[in-house]
Amino acid sequence: MTAAATIRIQQADFDIAQEIAALTKGRSDVGAVVTFSGICRGSENGEPIAALTLEHYPGMAEAEIKRHTDEAMSRWPLTGLTVVHRVGRITPGENIVLVLAASAHRQAAFQAAEFLMDYLKANAPFWKREESAKGTSWIEARGHDDDAAARWTKS
Amino acid sequence: MKVKYFAWVRERIGISEEMVEPPAAVRTVDDLIGWLSQRGETYAYAFEKPKVIRAAIDHTHVKPDAMISGAREIAFFPPMTGG
Numbered sequence: 001m002t003a004a005a006t007i008r009i010q011q012a013d014f015d016i017a018q019e020i021a022a023l024t025k026g027r028s029d030v031g032a033v034v035t036f037s038g039i040c041r042g043s044e045n046g047e048p049i050a051a052l053t054l055e056h057y058p059g060m061a062e063a064e065i066k067r068h069t070d071e072a073m074s075r076w077p078l079t080g081l082t083v084v085h086r087v088g089r090i091t092p093g094e095n096i097v098l099v100l101a102a103s104a105h106r107q108a109a110f111q112a113a114e115f116l117m118d119y120l121k122a123n124a125p126f127w128k129r130e131e132s133a134k135g136t137s138w139i140e141a142r143g144h145d146d147d148a149a150a151r152w153t154k155s
Numbered sequence: 156m157k158v159k160y161f162a163w164v165r166e167r168i169g170i171s172e173e174m175v176e177p178p179a180a181v182r183t184v185d186d187l188i189g190w191l192s193q194r195g196e197t198y199a200y201a202f203e204k205p206k207v208i209r210a211a212i213d214h215t216h217v218k219p220d221a222m223i224s225g226a227r228e229i230a231f232f233p234p235m236t237g238g
Contacts, residue, residue, distance in 0.1 A: 057159070057230060057232070060214035060230065063214045097237070121236075123216065124235060124237045124238065125161065125232065126236065126238070127232065127233065140236070141235060
């Protein structure tokens with residue numbers, strides 16, 4: 001069966017169990033599904049926050065994620081991939097992002113999920129703005145996210 | 156060509172997109188940043204630290220020395236903070 005990636009950018013929350021079921025239903029070749037879900041923290045740099053608002057570049061965000069799910073599919077023997085990224089206003093405790101990687105064996109699934117998350121952090125066109133008692137401000141990019149993404153570059 | 160702005164670049168300029176027709180001497184992404192910066196205070200503020208600004212041509216990340224000829228859509232934005 002050919003593997004296909006599911007990519008969605010949406011305001012609504014996602015149901016992790018339902019997304020896993022979509023990768024495994026009706027097939028017997030999946031031995032591992034690795035799930036990464038990113039959740040909105042209640043503080044940023046020690047300061048409490050009320051919410052995050054996520055902005056994205058429609059069109060480019062989908063295209064860039066697809067480029068990297070295609071790369072993950074070619075690098076590891078995967079049976080399926082799912083990336084769901086939320087946009088809009090998200091409050092602490094709510095889901096932000098979901099990456100699912102399915103494979104016959106765990107190693108490929110773990111590596112593909114980590115590769116995709118490292119990439120999403122550093123290169124996918126999304127931006128977070130935080131709301132706190134001090135007002136609103138754009139969250140600054142972290143250098144270690146670039147470093148995490150760079151380690152997957154083939155030399 | 157269409158130019159799009161995101162996050163604080165958009166907020167500083169005050170619009171999310173516009174059509175521009177730079178002169179032929181504006182050849183690269185870096186040239187375009189310089190040309191846009193001359194359009195007014197809001198642009199100068201948005202592009203005050205050009206090294207921080209990231210760019211994409213037709214939905215693909217590009218470096219400052221990328222040529223802009225033939226581009227349909229060029230976007231400028233801060234370093235990304237998704238995931």
